[in-house]
Amino acid sequence: MTVAAGIGYALLALGPSLSLFVSVISRKPFLILTLLSSTLVWLVSLIVLSGLWRPFLPLKANVWWPYALLVLSSVCFQEGLRFLFWKLYMRLEDVLDSFADRISRPRLFLTDKMQISLAGGLGHGVAHAVFFCLSLLTPAFGPATFYVDRCSKVPFFLISAIIALAFVTIHTFSMVIAFEGYAKGNKVDQVIVPVIHLSAGMLTLVNFASEGCVIGVPLLYLVASLTLLHCGKMVWQRLLESRNQSGPALR
């Protein structure tokens, strides 16, 4: 439609992450760097995936299972990458801790670790929104809009912004969950993250049916809110635990 509509779509997809960025991430330069590098990791993963799938593109528009395969492979690849990201982060955390010891500052607080994982997750989420939604928004700034056949009630840009918002939420907070799960060795949290990611990816397959987005998008938001809820509960518990353990060490 117009510039206003384009900005509106962009803010719909990225508004919450923008406020997270301004209120939490931008205060600490290191978190910005974490966010940037995690965004880069996601971009690289996307490029690798698209390189792998390039020979098979374009997929036939009326068969759904290649898409399912594609989503499955992508999710598996990205979850593997998340594990690598965690390994890298572990090394970084050791270095930071020893560094903190050396300049006689306190080590990383629990909140610091959580903020790092939040920044990492936000990087993934932002990258998702940027490449799957924002980068296609260019025509939205023009005088027209676009509808896809399978979801004819809502403009394409609006629906992709809404889906992107759900994925930003899922990516952001599942990273927090995953890092906590890895750190505590909690099997449930470790497993739940790929499950969330996979189920969210698979739910977008519902959009493949004609007018499927009427069902698919609410289900996606259900998954997103469950992720958010789980993450919130887990963080709250961890904060309570650590307060009980170490008293005022927490800021």
Place this chain on the structure above:
Amino acid sequence: MESSSILDSLGVEIIGVMAPVSICMFLVVLLTYSLSVTSDTQIRTAANLIYIENPSDSATVKLEGSLENAIVFVVLVAAVTFVLVLLFYYNFTNFLKHYMRFSAFFVLGTMGGAIFLSIIQHFSIPVDSITCSILLFNFTILGTLSVFSEGMPIVLRQCYMVVMGIVVAAWFTKLPEWTTWFILVALALYDLVAVLAPGGPLKLLVELASTRDEELPAMVYEARPTVSSHRGRNGGGGSSLRVLVGGGGGGGGGVSDSGSVELQAVGNHNANLDYNAVAVMDIDSGDGNGNRDGVVRSPLTGNARERHFASPLSSEHSAVNRESVAEEEMSPLVELMGWGDNREEARDLEESDNIDRGIKLGLGDFIFYSVLVGRAAMYDLMTVYACYLAIISGLGCTLILLSVYNKALPALPISIMLGVVFYFLTRLLMEPFVVGMTTNLMMF
């Protein structure tokens, strides 16, 4: 300070460099995006002397022509840089400074003026010609004055550096496509040679400047934060500035003419320091008497530190009269690579010292990063994001290398190469993939 975690201050330097670069790129993208419709005219610059690209030409003609263009441009840039070195060698410093002022005036006045005009036309801003010219004149004069004067606030200088980068980059984005790519790659290669190879013009310039303790007459962005904002952000955490890219310290200033670039960390040493101390190979820097860290560090990383002059630029700024110990701490990222060492007492010392040092980034870096992103913006937004991320990560890599090698480094090669690679990967591989996915509303 004890209660604050190290996260609060880590990486301020990197962000201090990345933020203006990001702003510059963002504004150039905005400019090219909003003005691309109106300004389709080909421009004639030094960058396309030989061959004027025609969209209907065949690929081989384009290839040869843009290759020739790139070679001619790089040769020109190299020649100008050598002239600069010669002039500097024979102490025509004032001439150089005035020349730089003139070119700043020229760039802001004509190129900037043209851009403002097209903005005014495009958005039909109601402004009469007299007001506009007075405004432009004021803007230009302020920019000219800010180039080499000590009295100006650093923020103003930084702003004008970014503005100049934007103006020149927006100008360069009008170059035809193939020529742009070839020139970018050629410049990246040239930059690599000019800064690192023995006898490279920029290397000569830096060494000359550091032996003479002179400021280089060049357009350089100083990421040295203003003292007040620095304080405000860190709440008094003194040593935060170089925690991540702790290197810095020695070496001269970053140099560039508008075509050549480099990047390096600079120690703001007090001009009163005894420069003869350079010769003292005093490893134990705990006494804090101003040994340059180029000397101090040489036993640590060993390689070729001796020929790297450590005497810093004294004319960096006279306003800050803070004594800085030429000692630095290895950044955590450096340690990650295995260059770590233990120097406890030094660290304690510098904790108490408030050292003010910044990273300098040549104006050329700003320009050519932005040119790349601006060129990407003419294709699609997706390539813009990919190139932005690639350039920023390349800059980050360069900064990390800077803290490892601790001497002037070219900032273009890694970033430009990554940017070009990511551009083509995105364009050829990713776009069909992503568009195919999203138009079916599949995401993951």
